[in-house]
Amino acid sequence: MSPISVVLVLIVAFLAGMEGILDEFEFHQPLVACTLIGLVTGNLEAGIVLGGSLQMIALGWANIGAAVAPDAALASVASALILVKGGQGVAGVSTAIAIAIPLAVAGLFLTMVVRTLSVFYSHQMDAAAAKGSFAGVEAWQIIAICTQGLRIMIPAALLLFIPTETVSGLLNSMPAWLTDGMSIGGGMVVAVGYAMVINMMATAEVWPFFIIGFCLAAVSDLTLIALGSIAVAIALIYLKLSEGGGAGNGGGGNVGDPLDDILNDY
Numbered sequence: 142m143s144p145i146s147v148v149l150v151l152i153v154a155f156l157a158g159m160e161g162i163l164d165e166f167e168f169h170q171p172l173v174a175c176t177l178i179g180l181v182t183g184n185l186e187a188g189i190v191l192g193g194s195l196q197m198i199a200l201g202w203a204n205i206g207a208a209v210a211p212d213a214a215l216a217s218v219a220s221a222l223i224l225v226k227g228g229q230g231v232a233g234v235s236t237a238i239a240i241a242i243p244l245a246v247a248g249l250f251l252t253m254v255v256r257t258l259s260v261f262y263s264h265q266m267d268a269a270a271a272k273g274s275f276a277g278v279e280a281w282q283i284i285a286i287c288t289q290g291l292r293i294m295i296p297a298a299l300l301l302f303i304p305t306e307t308v309s310g311l312l313n314s315m316p317a318w319l320t321d322g323m324s325i326g327g328g329m330v331v332a333v334g335y336a337m338v339i340n341m342m343a344t345a346e347v348w349p350f351f352i353i354g355f356c357l358a359a360v361s362d363l364t365l366i367a368l369g370s371i372a373v374a375i376a377l378i379y380l381k382l383s384e385g386g387g388a389g390n391g392g393g394g395n396v397g398d399p400l401d402d403i404l405n406d407y
Contacts, residue, residue, distance in 0.1 A: 142182060142225075147301055149181035150222065151294050157214040158293030159286050171195035174217035182225045191224055191234045192217065195241055212248025214293050216241040222300045251292045259285055350375065 142150075153174065160168035167173050172192040179188015199213040220241035227233050262285040269277025339351070353375070357368060 142301070146182050150178060150301065151298060153177045153181060154218045154297035155290035155294040157218055158290040161212070161214045161293075162286065162289045169214035169217070171199050171213055171217040174214060175221040178218060178221035178225065184225050184230065187224055187231050187234060188221055190231050191221055191237055194234060194238050195220065198238075198242075211242075211245030212252055213245060215248035215251065215296060216245035218293055218297050219244045219300060222297060226300070226303070248292075251296070255288055255292050258288060262288075350379075 153168070156166075156168040157174045158169070160166055160170075168177070172189075172195075175188045175192030175195060176185070177188070179185045179191070182188075195213075195217055199216075220237040223240055224233050224237040227236075229236070262281050266278050266281045269281060354368075354372070357363060357371060363371075
């Protein structure tokens, strides 16, 4: 890997770590992080495939109360680097997915360390605020965010120092039963993550669109561009019907959603 690629990988890892908290530009999302790692290392196709697969898993991850979800940023960056250094291309995506899950859980330890440090940062910000120092408050805020970036960048740097031959040899030395099992397990995790998303989104209005999309996806002649175009067309039709239904609603049991009203009638 060239020095430029190493620097770009570290930048992507740093941004992914910060975005895990900022959640503004979505650099921490697997589809974005893995794609960027693949782009800067010359493995764009493998990065996109890995990112898309991990994204289906991460869609089911959410922080609920004091329960913190697995670290999607660390899982994305680390598994993408392992995929790149393994040299297996798209064929190694299933193995990278299986490796990403324990990495995501291990990332919770780093999250705990950084959040413990955040307590110290908060006290420093309080002290700066007591002095009326807006610059001091902003400085500690920037330091806290940069610490989140280092949470991902440091493990990424450690992975970069591991020789490519070592990673490739380790992955190639895995027996077939292990790689096949990891592939099956990774596919099951993707299915579970997608099922969790469906469970959260399951409403009377969404199910018809899900069924239509499920059937269209089985048509092998339709490309992703065609499926995306159909989805946009259906969304525009739905918005137009919603506007018409809302304008002509006269009361009763209608809620302004034509599709919802039809389903409620049934």
